[in-house]
Amino acid sequence: MTMIKAGSVSFQNVIKKFGDFTALPDLSMTVEPGTLVTLLGPSGCGKTTTLRLLAGLEHPTSGRVLIGGKDVTNLPANERDVSMVFQSYALFPHMTSLDNVAYGLQSSGLKKAEARERAEEGLALVGLAGMGHRLPAELSGGQQQRVAVARALVLEPQVLLLDEPLSNLDARLRRRVRTEIRELQQRLGFTAVYVTHDQDEALAVSDTIIVMKDGDIAQKGSPRELYEAPASAFIADFMGEANVLPCEVSHVENGLASVHIGDLMHQLPSAHAVTGKAQLAVRPNSIKLEQATIGALTGMITHSAYLGDHIEYEVETKFGKLFVVDMDAHEPLPRDISVAVHLTGRGLALIHH
Missing domain, CATH: 2.40.50.140 (Nucleic acid-binding proteins)
Known part of the structure; x- marks a missing residue:
């Protein structure tokens, strides 16, 4: 694999409406290249809508979205330099791990032999060297999750998007896989935007946490800042229980x-x-x-x-x-x-x- 080209992310006064419902009233935020930023908040706070706008699965009602300084507001998903790891992993059950990882590369026009070689590298990167012949059903939940991460990373995106990536794993496995994701991100230096409602997960993996409430940013800061200096009773209670x-x-x-x-x-x-x-x-x-x-x-x-x-x-x-x-x-x-x-x-x- 060539070097990951970490890109920045910028939302400029983004408004997103679904009919009469305003999911994001006016969102502006920046993600620095090479950092892992977590969007954290309760259900319905706007974090998944934000991720989908970044992926190109939704488009803003108004405002601009930039990736690596380039305006991508109106570009479709396949023309944005991002890859997404879904909550359900979305692996093809009838394909081996290697073929799952190679699929996106071949779809983008790479020759089969080269795509498979890059896929092997991708599996090795996430600690699954030699597991390429296995079907998803023959892998544990944590291994399936790593295949999904490898499939996203081999496309060498400017930004990796992770949507509740650990919610299908049991508690012990969640701890291990979140450590693996964080170590991989730090080792390779890619930009990641990570969505979760789990504050322990956010504290464990993030450079910066953005806590969202009703489509707005309630507070942004390092894990330590949010935990030790919450700006409101809502943040204090959301970032690990607090008596107010x-x-x-x-x-x-x-x-x-x-x-x-x-x-x-x-x-x-x-x-x-x-x-x-x-x-x-x-x-x-x-x-x-x-x-x-x-x-x-x-x-x-x-x-x-x-x-x-x-x-x-x-x-x-x-x-x-x-x-x-x-x-x-x-x-x-x-x-x-x-x-x-x-x-x-x-x-x-x-x-x-």
Whole structure:
């Protein structure tokens, strides 16, 4: 295979309507060459529509789409320098893995011998050397997924599009295949736009995550930025569960904010804190419980579940129900007891209205 030519992606004021429904009200975004950018969000947020617009399977109502600096807004799918890996893999069941990978190359006019040689290289690239003779039914789900990635990569696209590529795999395999996809992307340096609704997947594979809500970009940033500095309660809860508590910032000095949650006061490093009412996003594993009837913040355990390496609790407080994950406990605290709630340092983020 020749060198991957990583292209940029640009959406400029893209509006997409389906009849009276506006899927994308006004989307502008950029994907830098050689990066893996994930479009993340709940069902109906516009992420798949965005991917289909990029692939040429849909066309904007207005606005422009550019790939590698070239305006492709009105080009059909087969004239865009992109390849797509579908959720269902879309492999031909009657063709061997090698023939599946070679199919697109032959369709684009390459001689059969050369197409098969390139397909062999593609299979080797994804760790399936020597598996070309197998039919899709003779491969595991993870291997089928890699065949689909190889088939897309041998076309040497400027941009690889991945639509929920791991949703058909079980949890353990998902972890392994997402690592493989990320390592392959970093090794070859291709541009990838990856769609998922799974925040763990997005955190694991992305250079940049774009969280979408109602067809708009709710926040864009690195996995760490989105997890540790969410811009809203929606982002905080979507990027791994968060308890969102009302709070008041009384004082800010030298990058430290004094945050009051009821009678509980906590000092928090914060670059952009301002005094006044705010919200505090608290990760479930940032809360420590101890059996006590008094404390700055107390609650009642209403539910506990032992999950092997951790214990989950629901605690009723005057601010509502808190979800707590205890990674250290060996014995669950009993239900219906009063507990003091303590906040530890990490996993707390201030959200200003």
